[in-house]
Amino acid sequence: MEEFNIHEVAEENNLDVISTTTGKNGYPQSVKYAITGFPNFSEAEKLAEKYGLRITTFWKKAGWQLYVRDRNTTFEPMRISAENYGDDYMAFDSSSAESFYEDEVKPLLDDINSLEDLEKFVSARKELLDEIKSIDETQLVIACHGHYYETIDKETMEWSFDSNTYVIGVIKD
Incomplete structure (x- = not known):
C-alpha cells in the first residue's frame, strides 16, 4: 500500500x-x-x-x-433510539402520526386538572405531532416528558x- x-x-x-x-x-x-x-x-x-x-x-x-x-x-x-437518551425519552417514526391521538393524547387527558394545564398539554402535543408529520422514514422525533426534544436520523x-x-x-x- x-x-x-x-x-x-x-x-x-x-x-x-x-x-x-x-x-x-x-x-x-x-x-x-x-x-x-x-x-x-x-x-x-x-x-x-x-x-x-x-x-x-x-x-x-x-x-x-x-x-x-x-x-x-x-x-x-x-x-440511535430513545434508549440512547434515557428513561424519560420516547422516539416516534413517521408512521406514529396515524395513532398519535389515541396513543399519546387520549390516555393522558384524565390526568389534567386545570384549563391552564390542558392548554400547555395540547400545545406540547401539537408541536410534537407537527414534527412527526414533517419527518420521512429515515428519521425519528425524540421527545422528553411529552415535549419535542429533537429530530435525528435513524x-x-x-x-x-x-x-x-x-x-x-x-x-x-
Missing part, C-alpha cells in the same frame, strides 16, 4: 481531520489523526478499503480537544448527547 498524507486525503475528499488519543480522559497520549465527516457508512468503507484504514467510533466530552480512540472496529452506522455517522459526541471515522493503525 502506498504512503499517503491523511490531511491531503481528507481535503481531496472534502472530509474532516480530528486528533485522537488513547487517554480515556481526553488527555494527549499517543496522539494520531483520523478522518471523519463521512455522509454515510459506505463512503467510509470505500476510503478505508482504498487506503487500508480501520473504521472505528471516536468519542469526546464537551470541552475536550481530542477524541478518544480504542482498538475496536465499527461495522455499521450508529442506530442511522448516522455522528451523534451528540449529554456533553458527549460520538463520530465514526477511519484511522491508520
Whole structure:
C-alpha cells in the first residue's frame, strides 16, 4: 500500500481531520489523526478499503480537544433510539402520526386538572405531532416528558448527547 498524507486525503475528499488519543480522559497520549465527516457508512468503507484504514467510533466530552480512540472496529452506522437518551425519552417514526391521538393524547387527558394545564398539554402535543408529520422514514422525533426534544436520523455517522459526541471515522493503525 502506498504512503499517503491523511490531511491531503481528507481535503481531496472534502472530509474532516480530528486528533485522537488513547487517554480515556481526553488527555494527549499517543496522539494520531483520523478522518471523519463521512455522509454515510459506505463512503467510509470505500476510503478505508482504498487506503487500508480501520473504521472505528471516536468519542469526546464537551470541552475536550481530542477524541478518544480504542482498538475496536465499527461495522455499521450508529442506530440511535430513545434508549440512547434515557428513561424519560420516547422516539416516534413517521408512521406514529396515524395513532398519535389515541396513543399519546387520549390516555393522558384524565390526568389534567386545570384549563391552564390542558392548554400547555395540547400545545406540547401539537408541536410534537407537527414534527412527526414533517419527518420521512429515515428519521425519528425524540421527545422528553411529552415535549419535542429533537429530530435525528435513524442511522448516522455522528451523534451528540449529554456533553458527549460520538463520530465514526477511519484511522491508520
